[in-house]
Amino acid sequence: MEIHSKSERWNFQPDLVFDCTVVILKQGDDYFFATSERRETNVNIEDLNSTRIPTENIFPLYQDTLTKFTNIDNGRDIFVKRPSLNAYKGSDLISRTLLQEAQICEQLLASPHENIAHYRGCKIQHGRIIGLCFDKYAETLWERVERGVKVDESCFRQISMGVQHLHKLRLIHCDLKDENIMFRKKDRNDLVIIDFDSCVQHGASLPAKGGPIPNGIDVADFSIDLCAIDRIRSEAVVNGQAE
Incomplete structure (x- = not known):
């Protein structure tokens, strides 16, 4: 198991006070959620008590109405936007938001504009959407x-x-x-x-x-x-x- 990402959570009322560090761990294709009372730079993975994040809570099922990314143009730089798991709070909000964004991007793909990011389709793994692909910008x-x-x-x-x-x-x-x-x-x-x-x-x-x-x-x-x-x-x- 390895650390996938870390971020600090703060309480903003009435004063700015450190709450905890959210740690996302990864093992194979599975992700785990943990919190630490230590600041981000002082987190020790051995001290964490993690729980597995249900896959359906972060990666929605691919739907046939969506465009599947196929990298037929290997010379073009592609940016894969992946969901931020640090925002996980025990619900399927991340999964629902990712699916909603994919559906919005389908509308943009059908009606492109030079001042709107060029969407390339969904990145799929094991039948689920794990990211959205766009042209890479500077x-x-x-x-x-x-x-x-x-x-x-x-x-x-x-x-x-x-x-x-x-x-x-x-x-x-x-x-x-x-x-x-x-x-x-x-x-x-x-x-x-x-x-x-x-x-x-x-x-x-x-x-x-x-x-x-x-x-x-x-x-x-x-x-x-x-x-x-x-x-x-x-x-x-x-x-x-x-x-």
Whole structure:
């Protein structure tokens, strides 16, 4: 058995207090959940009391209506988005979210747009979806700003066009932020919107995971994404990174 991933959980009210370190262990094709009272860097695998995570709670069954990834183009770099098991809390939420994102991506595959990440299909193992495959991109908007590269108006136009395409499909991203916007190349300005695990149909219930919601909004609405674009632009201006 080996450590697959670790992350710290914190309580934010009333003060920021360390809660525990979540540890995901892996043995063969099985995953195990454990917590430790120690900080992440001090976790000792021998001290952990782990429990097996039911496979159906993290990896949904593949459905014939979904696209199966087949790497027919070996020269193209592919990014496999896998579910974050550190968020596991004893339910099948991770599995349901992964399946929902795959279904959303099928809509995007049927109606592609240059400012939306190119989806390639589901990665399947033992009849279950273990990840979603996309073209690999160079860097996020956040990483570009961190490099000190200014963002010009064409970038915001592209973000808006990508969002407009989603909205034409009656989809709300619900988690638009600079970490979910990526550039194809480090030396180019053409970008795509990524990460659709919070994306839902217009009028649907708000996702459990997502970005800030405007006041008075209690279901998925176009204004969520439009306010997010304004927020991204404002933050870039404040940080002196917008031209």
